[in-house]
Amino acid sequence: MTPHTNDKTPVxxxxxxxxxxALARAWLAAGHPTTVWNRTPARADALAAAGARAAGSAAAAVAAGPLVVLCLLDDASVGEALADADLAxxxxxxxxxxxxxxxxxRAAWARxxxxxxxxxxxxxxxxxxxxxxxxxYVFYSGPRELFDRHREVLAVPAGTTYAGADPGFAALHDVALLSAMYGMFAGVTHAFALVRGEDVDPAAFAGLLVDWLTAMAPAAHGIAAEPGAGDEGSREEPPEDVSSLAMQVAGTPTFLDTARHQGVSPELLTPYFELMRRALAEHSGPGEPRGMVDLLRR
Incomplete structure (x- = not known):
């Protein structure tokens, strides 16, 4: 009989x-030989019982195969873990x-x-x-050939999206999307603080919030379509509805008064309201108007 050989990429x-x-369990479930290491060795016990090989050191884990994946606390942890490893x-x-x-x-360091x-x-x-x-899904950035080589194995735990050859683009997209998420969470937190203590059904209110935020989300396409949005060298500005901005700024005291009356801190709203006021001032003063994105980049 011919012995069975596993043709799955080792990880x-x-x-x-x-x-x-979670990543390790996904690769194990898909049949990939998986070597694991953790600074606290006991965390590898359950995975070892599931078929993983627990390495005694990071260097030994790296030596086990050609594809090395890191999911550590921070960048400093990456340098510490790989300090004694042969990465050639x-x-x-x-x-x-x-x-x-x-x-x-880190890309230059690895090269x-x-x-x-x-x-x-x-x-x-x-x-x-x-x-x-x-x-x-996971954003990936770096050499396209390297991404294509490992795309199949990388797609086992989650979907893959190639962000570009610049090694920093995965992190840039990650932080940008998460920043928008935290802005949304700030608004949702403020909204629930306003209605708490009133005769408002939280579950029903949550449904209203989700529907409203979903309806407002396509506004991102309008920002993306602004002339010069993808060209740092462009001085052309998009046409903007100054009256609408003026109307919104004029309405901000209502939001602040409501927060005060409901006993809610306005700290999650006031930074954006201040940015709106600055943008309006740009429109009403001399010189070319600037969008709020541009104000943040000064």
């Missing part, structure tokens, strides 16, 4: 927090949350050590990993 995973553990000839995929600048520096490097930004929470219908 080494460094970092077994909630996300790392390795394909390193870093899913650790970092800044675009850190990703670019100096003979490795090929992809950076990643995970747009999912652990329960979404390994569940195709969850909608979770």
């Amino acid at each position: 080494t995973l460094l970092g077994l927090g909630a996300m790392g553990t 000839g390795k394909d390193v995929v870093n899913l650790t949350t970092c800044t675009p600048a850190q990703a670019r520096a 100096e050590r003979g490795a090929r490097y992809l950076d990643g930004g995970i747009m999912a929470v652990p329960p979404m990993i390994g569940v195709p219908e969850s909608g979770g």
Whole structure:
């Protein structure tokens, strides 16, 4: 009889927090030989029982195969984990949350050590990993050839979206989308604070919120369509409805008064209201008008 051979790509995973553990379980379930390492060795026990190989050190884990995936606390943790590892000839995929600048520096650091490097930004929470219908995905940036080489194995835990050759673009897209998410969470938090204590059904109110935010979300397309939005060198400005902005600024005292009357801090609203006032001042003063995105970039 011919012995069975596993033709699945071996994966080494460094970092077994909630996300790392979910990634490892997805690769194991798909039949990929998986080597794991964590600074606290006990976290590897359950995965070892499920068929993973637990390495005694990060360097030993890296030596186990050509594809090395990292899901650690921060960029400093990546440097510490790989300090004693031989990266020559390795394909390193870093899913650790970092800044675009850190990703670019880490890519150069990996190249100096003979490795090929992809950076990643995970747009999912652990329960979404390994569940195709969850909608979770990961941004990847770096050499397109390297992404294409490992796309199949990288797609096992979650969908894949290539963000570009610049190693910093995965982190940039990750942080940009999450920043918008936190802005939404701020608005939702303020909205629930306003109605708390009143005879308002929270579940019904949540439905209203979701429908309203869904209806407003396409406004992002309008910002994307502004002339010069993708060209830093362009001085052309989009036509803007100044009266509408003036109307909104004039209405802000109503929001602040309502918050005060409901005993709610306005701290989540006032920064954006101030930006609106600055944008209106640009329109009413001399010189060319500026959009609020441009004001933030000064």
